[in-house]
Amino acid sequence: MRPHRAYSPGLTGVLPLRESRHLLEVLRAKVGDRFTVFDVDREAVAVVVELGPPVRYRILEERHPEREVGVEVALYPALLKGDKLAEVVRAATELGATRIQPLITRHSVPKEMGEGKLKRLQAIAVEAAKQSGRLRVPEVLPPIPLNALPKVEQGMVAHVGARSLVREVLDLGKSLALAVGPEGGFAEEEVELLQEKGFIPVFLGRRILRAETAAIALLALCTAGEGR
Ligand code: SAM
Numbered sequence: 001m002r003p004h005r006a007y008s009p010g011l012t013g014v015l016p017l018r019e020s021r022h023l024l025e026v027l028r029a030k031v032g033d034r035f036t037v038f039d040v041d042r043e044a045v046a047v048v049v050e051l052g053p054p055v056r057y058r059i060l061e062e063r064h065p066e067r068e069v070g071v072e073v074a075l076y077p078a079l080l081k082g083d084k085l086a087e088v089v090r091a092a093t094e095l096g097a098t099r100i101q102p103l104i105t106r107h108s109v110p111k112e113m114g115e116g117k118l119k120r121l122q123a124i125a126v127e128a129a130k131q132s133g134r135l136r137v138p139e140v141l142p143p144i145p146l147n148a149l150p151k152v153e154q155g156m157v158a159h160v161g162a163r164s165l166v167r168e169v170l171d172l173g174k175s176l177a178l179a180v181g182p183e184g185g186f187a188e189e190e191v192e193l194l195q196e197k198g199f200i201p202v203f204l205g206r207r208i209l210r211a212e213t214a215a216i217a218l219l220a221l222c223t224a225g226e227g228r
Pocket of ligand 1: 161162185210
């Protein structure tokens, strides 16, 4: 079997059905094949002992690789049209977000998200965690109205009219919350409300970025750009 990482909550020795099917139907796993299993902060080399489904495995060796940013990183992208949040969730997972929760804002065109779409975004986070070698899968939570956001320890809101740059305000000793507006931008009152909740407006350059590009750029400056 070619090298593979499977998500196995709790490393219980039994793969979830979705993972089992992938191993059996795509990778044609056989008893005795080795692969990697992972959960929030653990990773292990495992060997297939029973095909099932579900596939049962035995752990051969545990590892504790460091792949997390080191602080909680919450991303709050505005609800976007079509499938744009899928791109945001995939990249945000690769870039180390620990929580992704869409915001319902004044200019968001969709004002809600169905259960099916939420499940799909959660599945994308699992896939992206696997591909990027992360042990922790970020929580992908149902949308909340912007005014329901809690006060944050350290926050930044991407805003076209802002003056501060990320590197001038970022402190990776504190948990981080990042907000990005919808296609039509945040209303000024929304930016003011976010500021009251601890979000500092930041500028992402001289061009107007698509909302999904802005979310990825902001997160990348905070994590990848800092070597985290
Ligand atoms: N006309 C809208 C405005 O002025 O806000 C443009 C919205 S832009 C397509 C979508 C979101 O991406 C914005 O609400 C903001 O959060 C973020 N964004 C895009 N370009 C940006 C930039 N250069 N600096 C900071 N944030 C930006």
